[in-house]
Amino acid sequence: MTEQNFWQFIVEQQDKLWTQVVQHLGLTFLSLFLAILVGVPLGIVIARVKKLSNPVLGIAGILQTIPSIALLGFMIPAFGIGTTPAIIALLIYALLPIIRNTFTGITEVDPSVREAAKALGMNNMQILFKIELPLATPVIVAGIRTAAVINVGVATLASFVAAGGLGEFIFGGISLNNTNMILAGALPAAILAVIIDQFIALLQRSGLKSLKIFKFIFPLIIIVAGYFYFSNTSSTAKLKAGFTPEFMGRKDGDIGLRSVYGMNVKPLIVNDAVMYKAAYDKELDLISGYSTDGRIKAYDLLVLDDDKRIFPPYFAAPIIKNKTLEKFPELENTLNILAGKFNDSLMTDLNYKADQLKQTPEKIAKDFLMANHLYKTSGKGNRGTIKIGSKIFGEQYILTEIYKLLIEGYTDYKVETKTGLGGTKICFDALMNDGIDFYIEYTGTGLQVLLHPTEKVIDEVTKSPEQTYRYVNSEFEKKYGIRWLKPLGFNNAYALMMRRTQAEELHIKSISDLSIFIKKE
């Protein structure tokens, strides 16, 4: 299979790309417009009432420092998923530069000029609109430019909450190990940032000494935002589906749903960190999850029966370079201590402890080892350091902690953990570049995302989890010099899930039921 080049990808995906660019612009401009509407008057107020300036700028500064994904997480209970939370989050990020620059611009107007205006008989409003704002305009516009550039960047995260934008390509590409896809999102985003910045600068230069610039910026923003809004009003299906970008691009994911079940649910792209919560909050009705996730139990979700077997079960196992195993001779046996120690319900239970009972991964790991009489106090840790990586979801954090305690208990190696790596590609690249020594991978991901074999091969090797394991192990050895150690014992597979109450109401138990229900509409 020949690798597709970047231009072929762009040409093939141009419709999607165009939609995403428009969504991205829409998100950026609409939030920018609202931020100007809120920020400039606030800046004016705090320039007048100086007592308020510290609290207002302080709060805006604190809001600015909230990590964007966390902010989006906070938004879901209040505003659901989709455009609204994304725009509010972007608005919050754009606020600080706009308020601060308005405040600075106005306070830095020469006091003698302000006094002259007053002495000539101007009232407060006339001083504001004829003197202060025109003189502060260059500074205010500089703040708007900063905000615009920030927003183009942060808007990539809007795809986490199903608001679209170029983040769909970027995070899809990271999950699916597809560099072309990452670039197809990242390059346009960078270009948009530069263009918007320069465009506002151009407007500013053309009308340097007047307020007229706003007369151009505002209608423009409204037109772009309006276009976005109308082009983005999604079809109101009875069931709202939200899938992760990885699920969207996998043959054992949305592609399988379409080809085997003949079902197109018109899914929104959403990040798995917020997906379960969104389903629980009735923002989504159908999501793609992992069969062992603790939140299935926590949020009382029903896993639909995969009656046509498109989600084959996969093993989870540490993957590690042969070179590393030679360097740390005691490592292989230590890691294999856990082989077969897990099963599906045990893993689900551990995940539940983290997701619902809010126990820390450290505690869960220690309790687990104690219960299985595997716990030992840590050794000297003086014979080299082993770096363990983990993807950004609960199960991986727990397993990483278990391995850490295990290695430190049974050997004199020291362990460093690199948790929260943002996707398969990032983990795998880190492994290849020796950024980490091993991480836990799933055979299905190894097969579908990293190896990309032909369909015939896939059909053949997914007949049983053991076959898949044998195939990926030998292929990884050949291609990358990487070995799959013994599987941990639990199966992980993709699963479609709904809220139990809703599924019972609609009498949906299997994916075929769902397919029939959707086609009925």
Next chain:
Amino acid sequence: MIEFQSVTKTFNGKPAVDNISFTANEKEILVLLGKSGCGKTTTLKMANRLIESDSGMIKINGENIENQNPEKLRMNIGFVMQNSGLFPHYTIAQNIAVVPQLLKWEKKKTENKTLELLEKLHLPVDILKRYPSELSGGQQQRVGIARALIGNSPILLLDEPFGALDNITKADIHSEFKSLDELKNKTILLVTHDVQEAFELGHRICLLDQGKIVQVGTPTEILYRPVNEFAESFFDENRLLLEYKVATLQDIRSFLSSEINDRILLDNQVNIWSVLQKIISEYKDNEAYESVVSAFTEYRKLHIA
């Protein structure tokens, strides 16, 4: 007419202006003179309510200014500041037209009046389209004066209007200023720390120290009959020069022989300093010079006696 009656203003508990009373009459330039921090600028700014007084009463043309809308009040009072206070984003034409716009004048009227003022203030017409930063300091100050005069208000407040100018430019503007018809019918308060400027432009001088009035009087009064040591010592450095400038040709005519009187063909209002200057540089008449000096000495004896 501007009347201050027992006006006080304190900043952070310290009196900046302490129970001040004075009157600036119609058609009079009253100079508020004093060192920095004496309260002269505060006093001036209370007259158009840029600073609100704490107690006392200020009347302009008989009306208590507290009872007037501050914007309306200010529109009818010309104001010139030290650093011109021109709006950097307005052209010169727009700067001059600020008050006419607030007063909603017709465009034509504003234009005509602007051109008239430019000519009187010796400003070229082509500066109208330029911005303040493109003008020299002297030009900016002249534009500032034009802006204050265009509304033709009966009251004019000047806050160190020539303070930032070099001596030569200052002398030029002083002479232009004195000859402006527009100023003849106004009540003018002029704040300065420049003693020579005060004597040159003021009809009367109000000497201030630490928020209080030390003395109010004509230049001659204040120079020859100081009320206390402060008032006397204030002019020590410039005394000789000021005395020559305060006395006019008229004052010493009676001490000159009729022959010499006939030889000095100058206006009676010209001060002695200028008379001597003329005699030295133009007439080159040593005898007249000596006669004027001794006549002045006679005249002076009368005053200090």
